[in-house]
Amino acid sequence: MLLTPAAILLIAFTYYPAVATLGQSFFSAGTALKPSVFVGVENYSFMLDDEVFWQVLKNNLWYAVGTIPASIAIALLMAVWVNGKLPLRGFIRMSYFTPTVLPMIAVANIWLFFYTPQIGLIDQVAGVLGLTTYNWLGDPDTVLTCIIVMTIWKEAGFFMIFYLAALQSLPPELEEAAKLEGAGRWYYFRRVVFPLLMPTTLFVLINAIINSFKLVDQLFILTKGGPDNASSLLLYYIYEVAFSFFDQAYASTLTVVLLVSLAVIAIGQFVFLDKRIHYR
Amino acid sequence: MAAIELTEVTKSWGRTVAVGNISFTVDSGTFVVLLGPSGCGKSTTLRMIAGLEEMTSGKVMIDGRDMSHAPPSARRVSMVFQSYALFPHLDTRQNILFGLKVRRVERAEQERRLAQVAEMVGLDRLLDRKPSQLSGGQRQRVALARAIVAENSICLMDEPLSNLDAKLRHEMRVEIRALQERLGMTVVYVTHDQTEAMSMADKVILMREGRIEQTGTPDRLYDRPSTKFCAEFIGTPPMNILRLSDAGGAAVIAGSDGPAVVAGSGDGYELGVRPEHIGVAASGGVPATVDSCDYLGADTIVSAQIGAQEVLVRTPGRFGFAPGATIGLTWSADDTHIFNSGNGRREQGAAALSVTA
Numbered sequence: 001m002l003l004t005p006a007a008i009l010l011i012a013f014t015y016y017p018a019v020a021t022l023g024q025s026f027f028s029a030g031t032a033l034k035p036s037v038f039v040g041v042e043n044y045s046f047m048l049d050d051e052v053f054w055q056v057l058k059n060n061l062w063y064a065v066g067t068i069p070a071s072i073a074i075a076l077l078m079a080v081w082v083n084g085k086l087p088l089r090g091f092i093r094m095s096y097f098t099p100t101v102l103p104m105i106a107v108a109n110i111w112l113f114f115y116t117p118q119i120g121l122i123d124q125v126a127g128v129l130g131l132t133t134y135n136w137l138g139d140p141d142t143v144l145t146c147i148i149v150m151t152i153w154k155e156a157g158f159f160m161i162f163y164l165a166a167l168q169s170l171p172p173e174l175e176e177a178a179k180l181e182g183a184g185r186w187y188y189f190r191r192v193v194f195p196l197l198m199p200t201t202l203f204v205l206i207n208a209i210i211n212s213f214k215l216v217d218q219l220f221i222l223t224k225g226g227p228d229n230a231s232s233l234l235l236y237y238i239y240e241v242a243f244s245f246f247d248q249a250y251a252s253t254l255t256v257v258l259l260v261s262l263a264v265i266a267i268g269q270f271v272f273l274d275k276r277i278h279y280r
Numbered sequence: 281m282a283a284i285e286l287t288e289v290t291k292s293w294g295r296t297v298a299v300g301n302i303s304f305t306v307d308s309g310t311f312v313v314l315l316g317p318s319g320c321g322k323s324t325t326l327r328m329i330a331g332l333e334e335m336t337s338g339k340v341m342i343d344g345r346d347m348s349h350a351p352p353s354a355r356r357v358s359m360v361f362q363s364y365a366l367f368p369h370l371d372t373r374q375n376i377l378f379g380l381k382v383r384r385v386e387r388a389e390q391e392r393r394l395a396q397v398a399e400m401v402g403l404d405r406l407l408d409r410k411p412s413q414l415s416g417g418q419r420q421r422v423a424l425a426r427a428i429v430a431e432n433s434i435c436l437m438d439e440p441l442s443n444l445d446a447k448l449r450h451e452m453r454v455e456i457r458a459l460q461e462r463l464g465m466t467v468v469y470v471t472h473d474q475t476e477a478m479s480m481a482d483k484v485i486l487m488r489e490g491r492i493e494q495t496g497t498p499d500r501l502y503d504r505p506s507t508k509f510c511a512e513f514i515g516t517p518p519m520n521i522l523r524l525s526d527a528g529g530a531a532v533i534a535g536s537d538g539p540a541v542v543a544g545s546g547d548g549y550e551l552g553v554r555p556e557h558i559g560v561a562a563s564g565g566v567p568a569t570v571d572s573c574d575y576l577g578a579d580t581i582v583s584a585q586i587g588a589q590e591v592l593v594r595t596p597g598r599f600g601f602a603p604g605a606t607i608g609l610t611w612s613a614d615d616t617h618i619f620n621s622g623n624g625r626r627e628q629g630a631a632a633l634s635v636t637a
Binding site: 171173178179181182183191192196 | 330331332351352353355357358359361363365367368369378379382383426430
């Protein structure tokens with residue numbers, strides 16, 4: 001009974017749209033003159049033939065592969081570092097965390113200034129070193145890497161906070177006991193800290209994967225998916241299909257595919273990794 | 281031979297002095313207890329021996345070698361922590377063998393030692409359990425096993441029994457002492473519990489505010505406490521400390537019209553007498569008024585008033601007087617201790633008198 005308000009909100013804004021999306025994906029796109037009709041899996045078969053779809057899916061996979069391990073590794077490294085005794089520790093922690101506080105749009109604007117040919121920071125530094133200028137975001141071969149680098153910069157600080165919290169919950173006696181037994185720092189990290197951080201790693205990993213599919217704000221500022229869809233990601237493509245090409249049905253189809261693949265990944269992670277993780 | 285020797289060791293954080301200039305030796309194969317109230321620097325002292333805390337000044341010798349600035353791993357000492365410090369993701373076997381794996385001891389040797397130690401502390405059936413699946417006492421045993429398996433001759437223990445219930449604590453006390461004797465280990469044991477110190481130690485080092493108050497065997501500390509602090513810290517209930525005053529050439533207990541208890545002057549001195557050394561008579565002795573009785577079964581702790589001063593008396597069995605009754609207290613001169621109220625030190629020359637009914 002007390003759950004009713006929450007349930008109504010959940011149904012109205014989560015379950016109904018999800019089910020409606022699934023339904024729409026089996027209909028053709030309707031217009032004023034041509035109402036939408038049931039077309040079965042026609043949208044799906046169209047999708048399989050859509051080159052752009054495969055292109056953005058490939059981009060998205062590379063984007064995930066490029067951002068997730070790197071941002072997690074950097075986050076862990078930073079967390080271990082700022083967890084130690086450092087001068088200005090608070091300041092360093094804050095500066096690592098700052099990118100997270102900034103909205104993605106602001107981050108993209110900052111990096112746009114870095115990447116801009118000739119007047120951008122990178123090219124200015126390169127100019128001083130005597131290197132030629134380069135249009136980083138204009139080249140299909142480098143644009144995705146540019147976006148990956150920027151995303152790592154933004155995400156690592158966020159994940160660092162989780163690692164830092166987990167590190168601080170480890171009792172200091174564990175390290176002392178390990179030291180007395182003759183374990184070096186690396187051995188202690190590998191055999192004790194890292195396994196004990198696994199629950200955090202799983203949490204961060206799932207977040208990172210979801211983020212790699214759902215965070216596309218930067219594309220609006222930096223590239224709009226170009227050039228030639230070289231930097232477009234799945235969600236951005238969905239946005240384009242839905243609100244630039246006004247093909248609601250096809251957008252629904254793509255959305256269903258995105259949701260299903262995310263669900264499969266999440267379930268897979270819980271099933272396969274859960275058993276190997278030690279929870280306190 | 282001295283297994284551990286501390287010389288003028290000091291630890292301070294800024295202006296706070298945690299441990300101030302202490303020196304002591306621990307003989308090989310003995311059980312030494314660092315005893316004191318919380319915050320007296322006993323744990324810090326232990327951690328400096330282990331190398332987990334850097335000393336501000338002083339020298340630590342372990343087995344005849346200067347280890348003042350050696351890293352913990354080079355000191356060849358084992359340690360049992362108050363929180364046990366077991367690795368939560370490793371099972372009992374892996375926890376015990378952690379150190380041997382680090383030091384790359386041969387596999388067959390590892391198995392041999394594991395079997396031996398597990399049997400010794402009674403863990404043979406629990407080798408595959410994680411710490412979270414063990415009871416407090418079992419975790420304690422794992423920590424103990426991990427300390428023993430390294431086969432270091434020195435073992436440091438930091439309040440290892442404080443997280444156990446009273447019954448288990450008693451069992452483990454007996455067991456730890458037996459293990460120590462059987463293996464010939466040198467143990468430095470930190471505790472704030474004087475019962476543990478009394479029952480286990482070969483030598484007690486009583487600390488107070490970063491300094492050593494008194495060093496000696498448990499019975500020495502009980503029989504001849506050198507300060508009022510020591511007198512009150514050792515023994516339960518603690519020793520009664522009664523102010524004295526002058527009365528016609530001899531000292532009486534301040535505020536009482538009873539007999540003389542010390543020959544000579546009384547102002548500025550205090551008389552110490554343990555509750556278990558006070559006898560009760562219907563009349564005679566030092567008159568006192570019964571306040572309350574705490575019946576414990578084998579004996580009763582009686583709280584009484586001599587003038588305005590409270591005194592505790594331990595009497596066997598049930599106590600025959602009701603609150604409000606006047607009784608006489610008696611003791612023998614041999615069981616009394618006289619302290620200077622100014623500096624709290626034991627007064628050697630003063631002559632106490634026996635009080636009889």
